[in-house]
Amino acid sequence: GAVVSQHPSRVICKSGTSVKIECRSLDFQATTMFWYRQFPKQSLMLMATSNEGSKATYEQGVEKDKFLINHASLTLSTLTVTSAHPEDSSFYICSARDRTQPQHFGDGTRLSIL
Amino acid sequence: SQQGEEDPQALSIQEGENATMNCSYKTSINNLQWYRQNSGRGLVHLILIRSNEREKHSGRLRVTLDTSKKSSSLLITASRAADTASYFCATPYYGGSQGNLIFGKGTKLSVKP
Numbered sequence: 001g002a003v004v005s006q007h008p009s010r011v012i013c014k015s016g017t018s019v020k021i022e023c024r025s026l027d028f029q030a031t032t033m034f035w036y037r038q039f040p041k042q043s044l045m046l047m048a049t050s051n052e053g054s055k056a057t058y059e060q061g062v063e064k065d066k067f068l069i070n071h072a073s074l075t076l077s078t079l080t081v082t083s084a085h086p087e088d089s090s091f092y093i094c095s096a097r098d099r100t101q102p103q104h105f106g107d108g109t110r111l112s113i114l
Numbered sequence: 115s116q117q118g119e120e121d122p123q124a125l126s127i128q129e130g131e132n133a134t135m136n137c138s139y140k141t142s143i144n145n146l147q148w149y150r151q152n153s154g155r156g157l158v159h160l161i162l163i164r165s166n167e168r169e170k171h172s173g174r175l176r177v178t179l180d181t182s183k184k185s186s187s188l189l190i191t192a193s194r195a196a197d198t199a200s201y202f203c204a205t206p207y208y209g210g211s212q213g214n215l216i217f218g219k220g221t222k223l224s225v226k227p
Contacts, residue, residue, distance in 0.1 A: 044202070095157070102213075103213060105149075105156035105157040107156040108155060
């Protein structure tokens with residue numbers, strides 16, 4: 001089955017630093033990638049949708065300058081949390097799909113900001 | 115507003131029993147999907163049922179869809195401890211063209227050995 005690799009799986013860093021999370025589709029070309037945020041015991045909240053080669057579409061309430069998304073190729077999208085603060089601590093999950101498949105999810109990144 | 119709402123929020127059963135989870139949604143859909151999430155992991159796609167289908171099977175999974183009631187159910191038969199996870203239903207954003215999904219709050223299933 002389709003595989004999506006997300007890296008790193010866990011990050012602990014100091015407040016004020018920027019953190020980059022990578023999402024790769026390993027065996028298919030992802031025309032669209034999604035980034036979600038999940039708080040403990042809650043559902044996934046879509047942050048943004050990105051298509052290869054174009055700007056990401058952010059959901060209402062998600063700061064574009066805070067959460068930078070780059071979808072440089074059909075197999076890689078990155079999410080950079082800039083100047084992270086403790087309130088940005090969360091579980092971030094990416095997913096990817098091509099036109100024929102349902103979304104395939106990475107294993108998530110647990111971000112902890114001290 | 116939340117599109118998918120699962121119930122129950124939590125379900126605890128013994129191994130071998132069947133587990134039924136329900137999902138309700140608000141707008142018209144062309145498909146509904148069920149996903150599983152193990153603790154601290156990403157989501158795994160289980161099954162997709164289209165709006166013109168009433169029931170679909172995949173192994174020990176049985177999904178029903180009632181578009182008149184805007185509801186779906188996921189039945190896991192002969193449950194195993196490995197089925198312990200959270201289960202989410204998801205529906206496409208109304209009018210969405212990129213496959214954006216709205217997830218329900220999920221049902222946390224615990225299967226005791």
